[in-house]
Amino acid sequence: MKKLTLVSLLALFMAGCAKNTTDSPTMVGADRDEHGCIPSAGYQWCANTNRCERPWELAEVEGFDNTPQLFEAFCTGQ
Template identity: 35%
Template sequence: MKKMLLLSITVFFFFSCDFIMKERKDDDTEANTSKVVLGTDKDEHGCVTSAGYKWSLLRKECVRPFEEGYRLNAIEQLEGESIDKSAFVIFEDGGERAELYLPDAKNSVMLEEDDKKGNYSGSGWKLHQKDGYKLQKGPQILYAGAKIEEGQITGYDKPEDATP
């Protein structure tokens, strides 16, 4: 009787270890998971959209508007730090055209310079530079941003306890 009990326990442990040690694949789990790999989703120009690249009509290359453009925040989110609702503008080197990237638009909008005061327009959009950038569609201003000067320095070069 003791031999039969010992044999039963040994067989039980053998099968349980075999079950535990086997590598199993659950087909249902693999079918429902999908991985997003950066670099695999390219648009018709070869720009990797998951990495933030978009085709620039001005530069004829893939650019990241949030790195190379001027940021214009949506009026309702001017205090926020998120770029989800921001528009970006890239200016041509000669200054006669600008390219506008809107948050939910697939393609950019080309703007032409209206006058030598830095005002641009195109496709119903108007960009004004007076007192910082303002972007409007029709009569309503939808985006705004501060004018960024090249070489602008903020703060003081004196010790912290000194007053300006």
């Protein structure tokens, strides 16, 4: 019985040390879009400023309400 328990504990320990082999990014901020913006950090591409922007920060600086529609309108010039 002791041998079975020891083997079970060893197997659990080894399973916990297994290397992560998934193909998906595991680090926060490792995702980037086609412009190099990091969506998981809240950045979106804005053609008007020609850079990655956080909508709520841009809305505060530029003086418009923080809505997806107004961000899109400001960044696309529509």
